Amino acid sequence: MRRTLKAAILGATGLVGIEYVRMLANHPYIKPAYLAGKGSVGKPYEEVTRWQTVGQVPKEVADMEVKPTDPKLMEQEGVDIIFSPLPAGAAGPVEEQFAKLGYPVISNSPDHRFDPDVPLLVPELNPHTISLIDEQKKRRDWKGFIVTTPLCTAQGALFPLAPIFMNFKMDGAFITTMQSVSGEGYPGVASLDVIDNIKVLGDAYDAKTIKEVFRVLSEVKRNVNEPKLEEVTLSATTHRIATIVGHYEVLYVTFKEETPAEKVKETLANFTGLPQELKLPTAPSKPILVAEKDNRPTVYFDRWAGDVPGMSVVVGRISQVNKRTVRLASLVHNTVRGAAGGGILAAELLVEKGYIEK
Amino acid sequence: MRRTLKAAILGATGLVGIEYVRMLANHPYIKPAYLAGKGSVGKPYEEVTRWQTVGQVPKEVADMEVKPTDPKLMEQEGVDIIFSPLPAGAAGPVEEQFAKLGYPVISNSPDHRFDPDVPLLVPELNPHTISLIDEQKKRRDWKGFIVTTPLCTAQGALFPLAPIFMNFKMDGAFITTMQSVSGEGYPGVASLDVIDNIKVLGDAYDAKTIKEVFRVLSEVKRNVNEPKLEEVTLSATTHRIATIVGHYEVLYVTFKEETPAEKVKETLANFTGLPQELKLPTAPSKPILVAEKDNRPTVYFDRWAGDVPGMSVVVGRISQVNKRTVRLASLVHNTVRGAAGGGILAAELLVEKGYIEK
Amino acid sequence: MRRTLKAAILGATGLVGIEYVRMLANHPYIKPAYLAGKGSVGKPYEEVTRWQTVGQVPKEVADMEVKPTDPKLMEQEGVDIIFSPLPAGAAGPVEEQFAKLGYPVISNSPDHRFDPDVPLLVPELNPHTISLIDEQKKRRDWKGFIVTTPLCTAQGALFPLAPIFMNFKMDGAFITTMQSVSGEGYPGVASLDVIDNIKVLGDAYDAKTIKEVFRVLSEVKRNVNEPKLEEVTLSATTHRIATIVGHYEVLYVTFKEETPAEKVKETLANFTGLPQELKLPTAPSKPILVAEKDNRPTVYFDRWAGDVPGMSVVVGRISQVNKRTVRLASLVHNTVRGAAGGGILAAELLVEKGYIEK
Amino acid sequence: MRRTLKAAILGATGLVGIEYVRMLANHPYIKPAYLAGKGSVGKPYEEVTRWQTVGQVPKEVADMEVKPTDPKLMEQEGVDIIFSPLPAGAAGPVEEQFAKLGYPVISNSPDHRFDPDVPLLVPELNPHTISLIDEQKKRRDWKGFIVTTPLCTAQGALFPLAPIFMNFKMDGAFITTMQSVSGEGYPGVASLDVIDNIKVLGDAYDAKTIKEVFRVLSEVKRNVNEPKLEEVTLSATTHRIATIVGHYEVLYVTFKEETPAEKVKETLANFTGLPQELKLPTAPSKPILVAEKDNRPTVYFDRWAGDVPGMSVVVGRISQVNKRTVRLASLVHNTVRGAAGGGILAAELLVEKGYIEK
Ligand SMILES: NC(=O)c1ccc[n+]([C@@H]2O[C@H](COP(=O)([O-])OP(=O)(O)OC[C@H]3O[C@@H](n4cnc5c(N)ncnc54)[C@H](OP(=O)(O)O)[C@@H]3O)[C@@H](O)[C@H]2O)c1
Ligand SMILES: NC(=O)c1ccc[n+]([C@@H]2O[C@H](COP(=O)([O-])OP(=O)(O)OC[C@H]3O[C@@H](n4cnc5c(N)ncnc54)[C@H](OP(=O)(O)O)[C@@H]3O)[C@@H](O)[C@H]2O)c1
Ligand SMILES: NC(=O)c1ccc[n+]([C@@H]2O[C@H](COP(=O)([O-])OP(=O)(O)OC[C@H]3O[C@@H](n4cnc5c(N)ncnc54)[C@H](OP(=O)(O)O)[C@@H]3O)[C@@H](O)[C@H]2O)c1
């Protein structure tokens, strides 16, 4: 039997932090042991936390005091692993500091996503990239390490795209998103931007989405050898609308050769990865759920889908546009699969593969 | 000088009807003379009308009694022209009846949009199709005639697409829409479908959007002769979100040859049509306004744009995806340009061209 | 041990119906055995049901076929008890028919709420009114009976008001509501009524709310004997806003004598009733939860509060306005405490008291 | 004839600032001559301004450069009057500085609202308080002066309450508000606070609303001499909901003697003040419009009511609760009547009364 790992959750009072707390409260071998915050330090977790999710604050953490992001205190508490959904900018140096001190750091923040020796990990898609950790530790002379997870929006696109890219001669994808406001944290999106309106996220957000999709696609194992990734066209047009959680994305996917939508559908429906093989506790049995009805997926009804709620991306509207084009829509739970759940699954993989000591 | 034309507005209390009333109250030679309804017959217009638009109910119609959709009464009132934003199904037979009796009928309803002898008119795009009226009158032995305008969603796509198709070797377009709830009239969309949610409109709505775009594109005058329209791929994925009025659409447009986004932008920015040439009263000086900022167009800030508010489609986010692909976004005021304003502009063209007597 | 009661849920696919299904799926001795609908008859429950609540359709009912509201079929299935969240108008005759045939019918519909021999039951407030059943059966010569539960809005007011009326010389209450759209079922409230707007429900809704509050107050056991209920002033101003579930109400309560807010708070915080005493399975340990923070209760964060989620009314903002006036706000889960949960709790009480055979 | 007054609008790019710009663009004798901002200094007004109102940015100001809040520059431009919708905290010292320099300063900010020598002016309610200016100038040895306008929420309550307090033996008022998000400026209210939720504003906001109502009531001319204001009970429970502009408030008003709702209604319907008498350009002919339908006022349909759009408060739902209690609802346009429009009307009164030189 495995010993229990004590987790510190940085930004534990944030929108991603609460999903870590919710999910770890029932975890078989990782428990929320240290809840770190900034403005809310010193107060009981339940009192200062905006619990904008399902269920209630778990009893075992309700009265826990929020603590500072302080290595000394964490050492005293015997923390084994650090989950870091800190804001961009704040995250980078803190994560380095902890890695240096020997902690495994799983980060959902953007600061280290493009360090070449840091995995940008989606456990079902590019699990072997965890071997970058060896290089990272050596090069940086660290006892611990950093692993990151991609932008939630990128994950909503990647779940259908990666299996397609792995199995078909995919030529490009044109993505249009309708993202929820929780993607910017709290307070985040101004209400005046989304009441009777849409918020157009613009060039910078479009670009970063694509950049992350490209990195992960460059790391998946393909069953086809054409076209080269450099030849693939990707574009995203990104928006926020007045939804609380769940990012919805429409994808038009083009191919270099005739590609039946039915085959694509089958591939997605049957897709599984290493987490499923290893039966990791937070791995949904199906990372992709295919919706059959032509009015699904929707944000409200599909965001919590799957046997590990929020961990399956729901894909629907799969249909043939022309011989070489397939249309589909995806729905990803941005703070679960797109952040906390993805982080926990990463940790489980790292434990299984020996990068985190049991 | 032109005599004043007395207009009957069918469905005058509906969401499209009110825009007819608002716009005609200030029209130089068409005036709202007969306001027809169904449930609200017999009551003063202001009392029974949900004025879900800008400004207030015009004084001259506020106390007008809503009347039945009755040819006899209209004759007594000396009605010259009929605008018909009636619900699908109800519209068809009523419109035929009036056309038979000699009235010019401008319809925004779908019932006759695919009759081959009935124009599906966007005055800037396919003005010459009004000559179908001659055939229509002859074949049906009618004294009057029916002219229709396309689905609001189709118009939001057509405004950028038609000029592109006319001037470039356009290969296809992949459209994703975020439409407002007013597009379904009142009560229309259930609040439970769009609070913290999106409403996926599904296959039938996707298909009818494309079908209407195809018909209008088949009728525009092209400056290029490739590819044939049959070879063009069009697809739409349609949704409603919690916005009141204004349909937002993202379009990925592909071409058979290298096509610079800058050229496309220039073409759209400079596009004008016959209504502008003829200086029709309801013609905006620019049917397409190009937005420069990368967070525009938006629903709230752009739906009333232009010198004839609501009559210009705002196009933005024009950018190069790859050599043969351009991305753009459009915003159309669904009840003005997409319905009432389009109908009034059609009437003005018909007056100018002698199909409606001055 | 108790035998399992087989429940038929009429309107099982509706917004109240789904809460019955959700709650009974885990009930110790009532199980959802017959799911009745109208438009959805003949189809698998999961396929036709809009599951607008937390969690997923319980496995045991997902594939159950929706059946007609047919006594014969129910008899064949061995139904023991009927829950009836049918629409007003449709409910009345159906409920009578079933009661006549010998079924205990628990109704959430308004049709029989003012029959003098039909309990309008809130188990914590007027449990002894179940004795009306004896009279009802006799007078109507029925083998079964009907018990009703009050309007959700009335319950949101009653939970604070009844304990206050029981214990203090309450003179009146002025209620202003912000109700969720689910209160009207699906499709229910038009999105155009609540986007950037409030829907004012008007005189009829105001009046029926008060009428139901009065009836229940007339039936509670008081510890004070002044003023007479006829002398109490009640008024409600009712509205819907763009929230999915959860009715929020502000109450200004006036008294005939000095009444400290602290005492009122204490009374509410300590309030329990017969269901708590009997430890009925669906009874929350605290029917009223007192919120301390001055920004609570809110709709989003408090609707699922309590140890039986959705069954506790959250009351907050309790404060002294003047010596004889106290202000408070309440939040009731309209489809749980205000309908299905209240119905199940009623059934449990009836079982316990022998009106439904174990 | 009157010379044109050159106005500087501080915070001209804010939500109140844009209403000043919109209204002054058509003003007979005040023109927007100097647009001051902070973050947006140096850029053309149209480019940096979030025009979250009706119509379009007026041509004459679209290209005007936003300037710093700098007395020297204003002097160079020959500014005559200053409108100050600056944020709380920033406003106070700036306003004093300008008053000292000789400018009439009309402020919508809270910083000086409770200075005893600064009018808290609602031109229809307490016009004679402008005489405080004489005292203010003397005491502070200023050449200019400051006049403030009350909190938008207070004004929504004051419009019905002041005429009632002036004419009836009003005993108290219990107010419940549903305020729009624009009341907090931009970005202001977080979308996560109002999507599927209400934002409870809490004790501090409740208290300041009442405090301002009390001050203005203490200054109106009464036709009754009972009760003393100190004996009047006022309470407000304040909230924001997902509406863009327009504050809706429900008021339960109690009286010391029998008071027919019909009389109250008549009083409100006939209420006018000095601005109407003087026919000030921005004075609506009726400061209070009485809505007759029992589903009005609403936010969407009534906020722009009246002959000077947004300047009339719409009051409805006036009804008898008991002999001494009347219920009513009001709707105030928070950035027009509640801020910019109120400020302009104040300026007009000051011009008329000689406090601002023509
Ligand atoms: N939201 C999503 O959908 C999503 C998805 C993927 C990735 N992410 C990434 O996850 C991170 C967190 O996002 P979020 O939405 O959870 O944000 P959030 O709701 O704004 O929460 C931020 C959290 O970080 C803490 N914090 C802020 N500044 C800090 C500092 N300087 N030092 C230490 N702690 C600090 C806050 O603590 P106090 O409350 O105590 O001040 C709070 O707990 C971001 O990097 C974001 O890009 C978010
Ligand atoms: N909304 C849009 O954005 C849009 C855009 C393009 C085209 N259209 C088309 O325009 C038409 C009207 O749409 P809408 O949104 O204005 O609908 P709406 O708000 O539902 O209004 C319907 C109007 O038609 C009247 N009416 C209903 N049934 C009738 C009947 N059997 N006979 C005569 N009058 C009848 C109603 O009168 P009473 O109120 O008196 O019952 C009402 O005035 C539809 O065909 C729609 O497809 C709409
Ligand atoms: N929603 C609330 O918050 C709430 C609270 C307290 C009480 N109530 C009361 O509960 C009742 C149900 O409300 P709801 O919100 O659940 O409504 P809903 O969502 O509209 O559901 C109505 C249900 O009734 C069925 N149905 C409709 N007409 C029928 C008929 N003639 N015969 C048999 N079944 C019929 C429908 O079946 P199909 O889908 O198969 O057509 C559906 O299952 C109403 O009386 C309401 O006043 C509601």
Ligand SMILES: NC(=O)c1ccc[n+]([C@@H]2O[C@H](COP(=O)([O-])OP(=O)(O)OC[C@H]3O[C@@H](n4cnc5c(N)ncnc54)[C@H](OP(=O)(O)O)[C@@H]3O)[C@@H](O)[C@H]2O)c1
């Ligand atoms: N909104 C309402 O309904 C309402 C009603 C009554 C009274 N008020 C009061 O009116 C004031 C303005 O409210 P708002 O809603 O218009 O706010 P807002 O939308 O946030 O606008 C604030 C404006 O002030 C400028 N500004 C900010 N800080 C400044 C500083 N330190 N020095 C100079 N200029 C500064 C901003 O300029 P840049 O954009 O250039 O940075 C912007 O133009 C507040 O005091 C508010 O309490 C508001």
